Each structure stands twice: as structure tokens, then as C-alpha cells.
Amino acid sequence: MTMITLVRGDITEQHVDAVVNAANSSLLGGGGVDGAIHRKGGPEILSACRDLRASHYGKGLPTGKAVATTAGNLPARWVIHTVGPVFQVSGGDELLLASCYRESLRVADELGARTVAFPAISTGVYRWPMEDAARIAVETVRGTETRVEEVRFVLFDERAYEVFADQLR
Ligand code: ADP
Numbered sequence: 001m002t003m004i005t006l007v008r009g010d011i012t013e014q015h016v017d018a019v020v021n022a023a024n025s026s027l028l029g030g031g032g033v034d035g036a037i038h039r040k041g042g043p044e045i046l047s048a049c050r051d052l053r054a055s056h057y058g059k060g061l062p063t064g065k066a067v068a069t070t071a072g073n074l075p076a077r078w079v080i081h082t083v084g085p086v087f088q089v090s091g092g093d094e095l096l097l098a099s100c101y102r103e104s105l106r107v108a109d110e111l112g113a114r115t116v117a118f119p120a121i122s123t124g125v126y127r128w129p130m131e132d133a134a135r136i137a138v139e140t141v142r143g144t145e146t147r148v149e150e151v152r153f154v155l156f157d158e159r160a161y162e163v164f165a166d167q168l169r
Contacts, residue, residue: 003150004141004168008161011154012040015075017113018068020104022121023081025060027053032124037079041072045079064099066107078111080104084122094136097122101140108148117152120160130160134167
């Protein structure tokens with residue numbers, strides 16, 4: 001049974017086995033969560049991402065997929081990078097957003113991670129409406145079989161926190 005918890009805060013400060021990064025397909029960093037993770041985690045993460053690009057993802061990590069690296073200096077063991085869909089580009093295809101959560105949990109299981117922190121994937125520059133994103137996130141985690149014991153949603157602002165809290169009620 002996976003416990004779902006909710007925290008208002010910064011995902012880079014979570015003491016968990018794995019933190020999920022709302023990455024972009026290049027794996028070379030960006031703004032939002034991605035920028036914060038690379039800034040705080042240090043160059044080891046970018047270096048691992050470059051290696052992954054060279055070995056497997058020359059054309060980029062596809063939307064909805066997930067891959068793990070070291071967490072560098074973060075208080076976590078791994079970063080699981082997943083590429084959320086851009087709301088407009090995907091036409092709001094919720095299977096793609098659900099896939100980010102499912103694939104990240106699959107990678108977490110492969111790693112043996114027991115605690116995993118997720119941001120609200122695609123709700124920043126990728127513009128997915130928060131209510132819909134929260135519903136998809138919660139439904140997908142509830143519907144995924146995993147050995148992860150705690151899934152922690154880490155919401156950056158009060159409004160996002162309230163939307164997720166509503167979804168869990
Ligand atoms: P995407 O490109 O998938 O939309 P963003 O990083 O732009 O990803 O935003 C995803 C969500 O993460 C947004 O709701 C944003 O407010 C939130 N966010 C930004 N920085 C952090 C952080 N340090 N910790 C947790 N959530 C964050």
C-alpha cells in the first residue's frame with residue numbers, strides 16, 4: 001500500500017530516496033523545478049544527464065518517459081528525470097501526463113526507492129491546468145502497483161497545495 005503525502009515546499013529540500021524532475025527532453029536543464037534541481041544538486045547531475053544523452057537519448061528523452069541519475073548534492077539518492085507533455089502541443093492528452101507518473105514509479109521500483117517526491121509535472125511553463133494535473137497525478141499514483149511506500153507531492157505554492165489537497169479529499 002502506497003501512502004500519499006502532501007507538502008508545501010521546495011522539492012530540492014526533500015529527504016527522500018528519489019526526487020522526480022520535471023525535465024525537458026534535452027536533459028540539459030531548464031527553468032522551474034529543473035533549474036532548481038541542477039543549481040542545488042550541482043554539476044554531477046548534468047554530467048550524468050550528458051552521459052545518458054550520449055549513450056541512449058541522442059534525440060532526447062521522449063515525453064512520458066523517465067530515467068534516473070545521481071542526485072549529486074541533494075538530500076536524496078537519485079533524481080528521476082521525466083518529460084511532461086506541453087499542454088497545448090499534446091492537445092491535453094492525459095495519457096502522456098499519466099505516463100510520467102507511472103514510468104517514474106517504475107524506475108523508482110528498479111532502483112529500490114521507497115520514498116519518492118514528485119512536483120506538479122507540466123503545470124509550470126508547460127501550462128497544464130493545475131486541477132486537471134492534480135487529478136491525473138493522484139489517480140495515476142493510486143492506480144499504479146509499486147513497491148514505493150511513500151509518494152510525496154511537493155507543491156511550491158499555496159494554491160497548488162490546496163488543489164492537490166482537494167483532490168486527496
Ligand atoms: P513543467 O516544464 O513540467 O511545466 P516547471 O518546472 O515549469 O515544469 O513547473 C512545474 C511545477 O513545479 C509548477 O507548478 C511550479 O510552480 C513548480 N515548482 C517550481 N519550482 C519548484 C521547486 N523548487 N519545488 C517544487 N515545485 C516547484
